[in-house]
Amino acid sequence: MSFNPRTMARPLWAALRALLVLTVVTGVAYPLVITGVAQAAFDDRAGGSMVSADGREVGSELIGQTWNDAHGDPDPHWFQPRPSNSGYDPLATGSSQLGASDPTLLETVRETREAVAAFNGVAPEDVPPDAVTGSSSAIDPHISPAYADIQVARVAEENGLPQDAVRRLVEDHTEGRDLGFLGQERVNVLLLNLALRELTAG
Incomplete structure (x- = not known):
């Protein structure tokens, strides 16, 4: 052929x-x-769900951020997010990859629980899980209503506000389960803190 x-x-x-x-x-x-x-x-969603305040973009509803003072420490005036091993860097997402029984993780959780308890003036056993563990993406912008609740007294005192007013802010910014049954109730820290700023300015 x-x-x-x-x-x-x-x-x-x-x-x-x-x-x-x-x-x-x-x-x-x-x-x-x-x-x-x-x-x-x-x-708005296609553009990254950006949030604006005072005529400028201050973040995204989808990406968490730190709320620190000039020294890099958590600022007591603001609601704090859950821990992030990447510092909420959207280019470095991912968990710590430590297993639930890893001694390093257990020690980190113990130390973080004590720090969060002291920072908010509550007992260590009152600190919810999301206050001491990061999300799988490391950039989760939400916290649980329980974590927001233990921060109410501190935030109210630091800003000279009634606790009831701050607690109402948390309730107003608590999002329900998706479709009524998916996921958990959550609070977007960025939106909550922007509402807090408006309350303090008023």
Whole structure:
């Protein structure tokens, strides 16, 4: 059987054309269409769910951040987020990868529990789990209502506000389960602290 270059070239050229067409459709056209639809229908979410205050962006509803003083220590005037091993760096997401029985993790949790208890003036046994453990992404912007609750007295005292007013802020910013049954109730720390700032300014 003789070798015919044209016979070999025909399927190769067809495969190359198919590759080019699929690259344009799935790699260019489809992403552009989906991005356009997202921008039109969900502009704020498609843009990163950015939050603005005083005419400038101060963060994203989807990414946690630290609330520290000038020395880098947790600022008692603000509600504090859960720990993050990446410092809430969105380019370095991921958990510590330590197992539940790892001695390093156990010691870190113990030390963090004591620090959180002392910072908020509560007993160590009253400190909820999310106050001493980071999320799997390390950038979770939410805390549990229980963690927000143990911070109410401190935040109220530091800002000269009635505890009832601060507790109402927490209640107003407590988000329910998704679809009524998925996940847990949670509080977005950024939105809560922005509301707190408005309350103190008033």
